[in-house]
Amino acid sequence: MNLKNYLAEKNILLSCKVSKAKVLEELSDLVAESLDTDPGKLLDAVKRREELMSTGIGNGLAVPHVRLDGIKKAAIAVAVCKQGIADYKSMDSLPVNLVVFIVAPQGQHETYIRLLAAVAEILQQNESREAILAATEPGEVYDILTIGEN
Amino acid sequence: MAPVFIGEVELFHFPVLLLFGFALFGGAMGARFFQKLRIPQVVGYIAIGLLLGESGFRLITQGDIVHFRQFNYFALGIIGFLVGGELKGEIFKKYGKQFMAILLGEGLTAFMLVGLSTGLFVYFVMGNASVGLAAGIVFGAIASATDPASTIDVLWEYRSRGVLTTGLIAIVALDDALAMTLYGLGTSAAGMLMGNADSLTDALGKIGIELFGAIGLGIAAGFTLNFVLRRLYQPDKTLALAIGSILLVIATAIILGMDIILATMAMGVVLINIAPRRSKALFEIVRSFSAPIYVIFFVFVGARLGLSNMPAWMWGIVGLYVFFRTAGKMAGTYFGARITDAAAPMRKYGGLGLFAQGGVAVGLSIMASQHLGEHQISKDLSLGDMIIFCVTATTLIVQVIGPPMVKLAIRLAGESGMNITREDLIATYKVGDIMNTQATCLTQSDPFAHIMKVISETDTMTYPVVGDDRSLLGIITIQQLKSGLGNQGLADMLVAYDLMQPVADQATAEMPLGEALDRMRQQELEYLPVVEPARADGEKPKFLGLLELRRTQRAISRELLRRQEAAIDREQANRIRHNIRKRRARKA
Numbered sequence: 049m050n051l052k053n054y055l056a057e058k059n060i061l062l063s064c065k066v067s068k069a070k071v072l073e074e075l076s077d078l079v080a081e082s083l084d085t086d087p088g089k090l091l092d093a094v095k096r097r098e099e100l101m102s103t104g105i106g107n108g109l110a111v112p113h114v115r116l117d118g119i120k121k122a123a124i125a126v127a128v129c130k131q132g133i134a135d136y137k138s139m140d141s142l143p144v145n146l147v148v149f150i151v152a153p154q155g156q157h158e159t160y161i162r163l164l165a166a167v168a169e170i171l172q173q174n175e176s177r178e179a180i181l182a183a184t185e186p187g188e189v190y191d192i193l194t195i196g197e198n
Numbered sequence: 199m200a201p202v203f204i205g206e207v208e209l210f211h212f213p214v215l216l217l218f219g220f221a222l223f224g225g226a227m228g229a230r231f232f233q234k235l236r237i238p239q240v241v242g243y244i245a246i247g248l249l250l251g252e253s254g255f256r257l258i259t260q261g262d263i264v265h266f267r268q269f270n271y272f273a274l275g276i277i278g279f280l281v282g283g284e285l286k287g288e289i290f291k292k293y294g295k296q297f298m299a300i301l302l303g304e305g306l307t308a309f310m311l312v313g314l315s316t317g318l319f320v321y322f323v324m325g326n327a328s329v330g331l332a333a334g335i336v337f338g339a340i341a342s343a344t345d346p347a348s349t350i351d352v353l354w355e356y357r358s359r360g361v362l363t364t365g366l367i368a369i370v371a372l373d374d375a376l377a378m379t380l381y382g383l384g385t386s387a388a389g390m391l392m393g394n395a396d397s398l399t400d401a402l403g404k405i406g407i408e409l410f411g412a413i414g415l416g417i418a419a420g421f422t423l424n425f426v427l428r429r430l431y432q433p434d435k436t437l438a439l440a441i442g443s444i445l446l447v448i449a450t451a452i453i454l455g456m457d458i459i460l461a462t463m464a465m466g467v468v469l470i471n472i473a474p475r476r477s478k479a480l481f482e483i484v485r486s487f488s489a490p491i492y493v494i495f496f497v498f499v500g501a502r503l504g505l506s507n508m509p510a511w512m513w514g515i516v517g518l519y520v521f522f523r524t525a526g527k528m529a530g531t532y533f534g535a536r537i538t539d540a541a542a543p544m545r546k547y548g549g550l551g552l553f554a555q556g557g558v559a560v561g562l563s564i565m566a567s568q569h570l571g572e573h574q575i576s577k578d579l580s581l582g583d584m585i586i587f588c589v590t591a592t593t594l595i596v597q598v599i600g601p602p603m604v605k606l607a608i609r610l611a612g613e614s615g616m617n618i619t620r621e622d623l624i625a626t627y628k629v630g631d632i633m634n635t636q637a638t639c640l641t642q643s644d645p646f647a648h649i650m651k652v653i654s655e656t657d658t659m660t661y662p663v664v665g666d667d668r669s670l671l672g673i674i675t676i677q678q679l680k681s682g683l684g685n686q687g688l689a690d691m692l693v694a695y696d697l698m699q700p701v702a703d704q705a706t707a708e709m710p711l712g713e714a715l716d717r718m719r720q721q722e723l724e725y726l727p728v729v730e731p732a733r734a735d736g737e738k739p740k741f742l743g744l745l746e747l748r749r750t751q752r753a754i755s756r757e758l759l760r761r762q763e764a765a766i767d768r769e770q771a772n773r774i775r776h777n778i779r780k781r782r783a784r785k786a
Contacts, residue, residue: 097695100643105690113696139690157699161688168688 049166051124052194054150056082059125060186064147066129068136072098072112075125075149083119083151090116090151104138108145108181109171113164115154122152122159124167126189128180145181146171167193217258218494220250225493239355241601243493247500248594258501266498271458273495275448276488277347278459279440281371282416282466283481284350284364286474296538297368303534304369304552305342305376308526313338315518320584323511329581336585337515339384340562341523343377345554346370346459348597351492352604354485359617362543363608366551373552374459375409381562404455412456416464419447423465424473427480437483444484499597502590512584516591523596527552539783543611550607554600555593563589616761621712623754623761629714630707632753633728633743639664642671642695649674649694659748660725662741663698669738670729672698704729707742711750718747 059078064071072094080087093114097103104110110133125148132143148167152160170176176192183189228242250257317334321327349370353363383405423443427436444462451461469477528549535545563586574580608614638656640649640663652661653676663672674697704727705714718726725746729739 100695101645101693103691111691113691115696154700157697160696164691165688168691 049162050194051163051166054122054163055124055126055190055193057186057190058082059123060189061125061127062183062186062189064127064129064133066131066133068098068133068144071127071129071133071147072149075112075127075147078125079123079149079151082125083121083123085116085119089118090114094149102137102139104136104144106138106140106142107174107177108132108138108142109177110136110138110144110147111150111164111167111171112147113150113152113160115152115157115160117154119151119153122150122156122163124151124163125149126180126193128183128189130181146177170195217262220257221246221494221497222490224250225497229493239351241598243496244500244597247497247502249500250497251501254501258498260502263498263502270495270498271448271452272445273491274347274458275444275462276484276491277350277495278371278462279444279466280481280485280488281346281350281367281459282463282468283470283477283484284367285371285463285467285470287471296535296540296544297365297372299538300365300531300534300540300544300548301369301372301376302530303532303537304344304527304530304549305373305380307530307533308523309338309342309380311338311522311526312341312519315522316515316588319514319518323514333515333581333584335384336381337519337588339377339380340559340585340589341519341526341555342373342380343555343559343562344370344373344527344552345559345597345600346374347492347495348554348601349551349604351496352601353608356605356608356614357617357619357622358608358613358615360543360608360611360613361541362547362551362611363613363617365540365544365548366604366607369548369552370554371463374457377559377562378409378457378460379405408455408457409460411454412451412458412460413464415447415450415454415456416461416466417468419443419461420465420468421472424469424477427473427476436480437487440480440484441487499593509587512587513591515584515588516595519588519592520595523555523592524553543613547607547610550603550610553596553603555596559589559593616764618758618761620754620758623758624712624715625710627711628707629705629709629711629726629728629745630742632711632750633707633745634658634749635743637662637744639668639741640674640694640698641665642693642698644694646689646692646697649679649697650689653679658744658746660744660746662727662744663694664741665738668740670701670704670727670741671738673701673725673727674698675724701727704739705745706731714745715747715750718745724748 059082061074061078065074073091076091076094077087080090093116094112097114098112102110103112127147127149129145129147132145133147134143136144138144148171150160150163150167152163170193171180179192180189183192224246225243228246229239230242232242232245233239247258248254251263252258252260313334315334316337317330319330320333321330324330349366352358353366423439426439426443430439443465447461447465448458450456451458466481470481531549531552532545534540535548540548605614638652638658638661640652640661642663642665644652649661659676661674662670663674665671672695674694679697702723703717703721705717707728708731714726717723725744727741728743728745729741731739733739
């Protein structure tokens with residue numbers, strides 16, 4: 049799965065708010081802008097999904113994701129939060145340092161699952177996660193997430 | 199009728215089309231009405247004919263009926279051909295002796311009882327022994343006939359299958375030949391009694407040509423059609439070839455003075471026995487083509503029955519005829535079946551299935567009126583008129599009670615609904631009858647691990663996702679889950695909400711199953727969620743169950759098999775019982 053088609057450097061934040069609500073709002077705005085859709089609608093959809101089960105999957109990682117009507121392609125946004133987001137309700141109850149936000153069109157189930165799988169595969173590796181947290185430029189994060197795809 | 203024009207439009211043919219339209223539309227509506235009353239549809243066709251014809255509004259006149267005589271021949275030919283298609287060689291090998299005994303039993307007993315009673319009655323009324331004897335012989339001969347068309351129509355309508363059904367088909371098909379023989383000999387004898395007529399040898403010669411010639415013609419046509427179908431087989435031409443052949447056989451039979459039904463029946467018998475697989479599709483096509491022809495044929499049968507101008511004393515003959523024909527058919531069938539140790543359903547209910555009297559009897563009475571029309575039995579009544587009046591009246595009575603009796607016979611024998619097809623069975627169900635109400639549902643917050651556990655514990659391929667109020671939110675299929683398998687990290691991220699797909703289509707419990715299956719086929723769906731009818735408040739309707747293609751097909755196949763096995767079991771049980779009785783009788 050080529051993440052380059054869905055991730056742009058401008059959608060990578062290296063300093064973010066330290067509350068779950070704020071970071072989701074920030075990332076929704078970024079993605080909505082790149083997809084030319086209503087940020088409020090996107091944020092509502094993500095919040096509804098988070099109410100079902102938190103997407104904080106442990107090891108400081110969160111992957112909020114949702115399918116949305118009315119968009120034509122999938123998109124990814126990333127927020128690195130070195131201080132940690134304590135209220136994310138992660139599976140291991142630890143603060144979240146890295147948030148990867150994924151949105152896909154409602155009808156593109158296959159793309160949606162593949163994007164999730166690709167992100168999970170990269171971030172399951174400790175080195176990748178540590179390298180992202182140590183990054184000082186969005187381009188470094190971009191390279192790590194898209195490494196091996198050239 | 200002179201052609202009438204309005205502008206460029208010639209109206210000469212309009213009444214013909216109007217009559218056919220009335221007959222088809224009215225017949226179909228009448229059939230529906232009678233079906234609602236659980237009376238065989240053929241009675242509905244005849245009732246509409248009565249309304250339209252001589253006894254009703256006279257929209258169809260005797261002139262029209264004479265005009266459309268060729269159409270009736272066509273219908274009789276089709277009926278004969280389809281009946282022939284039911285008569286496989288193995289049936290005759292297995293039951294030939296029984297059928298012959300029952301046929302002779304019911305035919306000859308009805309002949310004798312009706313002949314004797316009506317003959318005596320006419321003798322007492324007219325005071326003339328020759329007229330009495332002549333009338334008795336002709337009435338007796340006509341009474342031996344059973345109408346194959348309406349009998350078989352009932353057997354097909356109620357999807358009957360079993361030893362009684364097979365017996366009835368074979369007997370009504372052969373019954374015509376017996377009636378024809380008795381009639382030929384009877385009219386000849388009656389003519390001799392009344393003065394001038396053919397000698398008995400001439401009559402026998404005519405019967406020989408009429409019956410054996412017809413059989414020979416049919417056999418030759420059967421072999422020819424099989425040869426043509428084998429060489430030039432094109433599915434889209436099959437119907438045209440079959441109908442063309444039937445028409446040629448009918449026309450040849452008419453020209454050569456042979457029996458139409460017997461000729462086309464022999465053709466059907468040859469085809470089904472020399473090329474059973476190839477001809478199976480052919481018979482199916484002809485059968486589906488025959489439905490409107492049947493309707494028009496029976497509407498015309500009803501329309502022909504005119505009973506005005508009938509002298510009151512003739513109702514005495516009608517009463518005797520109906521009573522003794524019924525008694526003769528029942529007693530004759532019973533004894534014929536008893537002598538040959540036929541299975542119990544044939545012995546007990548066979549007679550009930552042989553009441554119907556139709557086209558052949560009316561046809562024979564018309565022929566009798568031509569043969570015996572010049573013999574006046576009173577000042578303004580000929581022997582021929584008396585026969586026509588009485589046979590018309592008895593046909594009306596017997597044709598109305600006959601089909602329900604056939605229905606009763608197959609129901610009592612437990613053979614009704616045993617020859618049901620997959621499509622017939624589907625047509626009897628609604629979605630609610632067959633949907634899976636125990637379908638395992640997921641909620642939108644169920645995590646991936648839970649979903650996998652549910653899947654491992656159940657054997658379905660589709661899982662509805664429902665809200666707290668059981669409203670249907672989406673569907674998860676195993677196919678969709680494949681992409682999520684094998685990645686533990688991914689599994690931790692997903693809940694049912696992420697995996698569910700919007701519902702492509704849905705059904706209600708009241709929807710006919712056939713309609714739901716059509717929709718699934720058109721959209722290539724493996725499942726269809728069943729929900730309550732749409733809610734006025736716009737809320738999502740509640741989930742009731744799941745209609746799954748595989749499960750539905752399995753259920754239909756199971757039920758079909760059960761019915762087929764029940765029919766076979768019943769046939770086998772009858773055979774075993776019959777063998778035990780036979781052994782006991784031998785020991786005794």
